[in-house]
Amino acid sequence: MIKEIISILIAALLTENFVMVKFYGICPFLGVSKKVETAVGMGMAVTFVMAIASMFTWLVNHFLLERFGLEYLQTIAFILIIAGLVQFVEMFVKKSLPALYNALGIYLPLITTNCAVLGVTLLNVQNGYGFIMSFLYGTFAALGFTLAIVLMAGIREFLDENSVVRSFRGFPIALITAGLMAVAFMGFSGFSI
Amino acid sequence: MKEIIIPVLIVGGLGLLFGLLLAFASYIFAVKQDDRVEKISKVLPGANCGACGYAGCAAYAAAVVENGAPVNACSVGKAAVAEKVADIMGVKAEAAAERVAHVKCRGTCENTTAKYDYVGVQDCTALSKLAGGQKHCRNACLGFGTCTTVCAFDAISVHDGVASVNEELCTGCGACMGVCPHHVIELIPKSAKVRVNCSNIEKGQSANRHCKASCIGCRMCEKVCESDAIHVSDNVASIDYSKCTFCGKCSEKCPKKVISIKDNLSSDE
DSSP: OHHHHHHHHHIIIIITOTTTTSOOOHHHHHHSOSSHHHHHHHHHHHHHHHHHHHHHHHHHIIIIITTTTOGGGHHHHHHHHHHHHHHHHHHHHHHHOHHHHHHHGGGTGGGGGOHHHHHHHHHHHHTTOOHHHHHHHHHHHHHHHHHHHHHHHHHHHHHHTSOOOGGGTTHHHHHHHHHHHHHHHHTTTTOOO | OHHHHHHHHHHHHHHHHHHHHHHHHHHHTOOOOOHHHHHHHHHSOOOOOOTTSSSSHHHHHHHHHHHOOOTTOOTTTHHHHHHHHHHHHTSOOOOOOOEEEEEOOOOOTTTSOBSSOOOSOSOHHHHHTTTTOSBSSTTSOOOSOHHHHHOTTOOEEEETTEEEEOTTTOOOOOHHHHHOTTOOEEEEETTOOEEEOOOOOSOHHHHHHHOTTOOOOOOHHHHHOSSSOEEEETTEEEEOTTTOOOOOHHHHHOTTOOEEEOSTHHHHO
16 A cells, blocks of 8 residues: 555656646646746645545545446536636635735636646546545645646746846746756656556 | 436536535635725726726726726726716716827828838738838838727728828727837827827938928927927927927928817817
8 A cells, every 4th residue: 555655656746747747737837837936836726626626526436427327427527526626726715815816816717727637537537546546646646746837936937037048038948948847857757666 | 318317417416516615615705805896897998908007997996996096097988987986986086188199190102102012911010020111211100000900999090001090089098009110109188289290210301301291300390389398309399298388389380391280179178
């Protein structure tokens, strides 16, 4: 059990990082990675949504969809759950962390369509994970997302203080950075326990 | 039949469940928003043109309530909206200075000739990249009407190679001003009767050669002005409307008749 958990952890964080290897959740990865502070906030919001969504979707999938043989409804039912959760997170953040709410802006409701969230719930089903493993995989995958976005934000903050060739300033250099980071993460592939 | 009803019930039930939970959560996590923001949003035109300097009508409404932005900043809604907003805020509306776009060019096809035949994309910005446009004057209205495409109020049209503004329709949002590659459009008070119709910054001789209707920077207007309102800078006259008394002497004196007087405005006032 422990060995399995560690192997999922390493896979979700490094070898199969959701952003860098599977290329899920690129929109917030590029959109909210200008400052480390907001990137951490975004990572936390996504982690919350992905962890809770993994649990809820497992429950819905196991007790409703599979029982009635309705696996074909997975995508639509999962999106419904994710949308509801994101709406809830938005209300919560607006009420208790207004500064973070303003900083995340449009990217907060966009977690709904963040394919990392839908991806993790569908992968849970594909991999046949149980309730606890689904929750753990969702959490670890979200931590992998957080790792990637915070690293990216750190590099972009650093880039802001350096002189970049004029035509590469802003998004072009960010995209090149993202590409180089993805190449770096490929170095982890094949590494497993 | 069962294959249809059960999925419908499950997905519908889930939707209902989440809907109820969210309704409950929105009650608990309700953020108190000043209801004046919503009221102001309702009276604003909702065009989200950004002429007030905020990101949209909703952002402007929030700025009025929270940061004390001026109640008369909406140039689209003009005095009627300013009054309503002022009512909501409980302050008195000062008359909003109505502004209109004005094209500072009379370089029609007749006044300034073409230096080459242009057959490219029919767009001012594209044309301006090619040796500053096909007209000899490098500051002239290019006449392809890029400004007409951004005008949300159909207030600009191009006649004889020069854009002209229908001041009845113009709301002074300034969208055209932003897209004009030669910056020949400026916003001026609607009450401004005296207007300079040229933006050529060349020196007198070449300005004269390039366009029959160009300001040559002779400073005759500057000398005749009694209220120190008109000045020549960069070889083109410009009027400071906070000082101008609309006496019209500069217009009389101008040897190139670049300064015009709009008579019909007095009836509108």
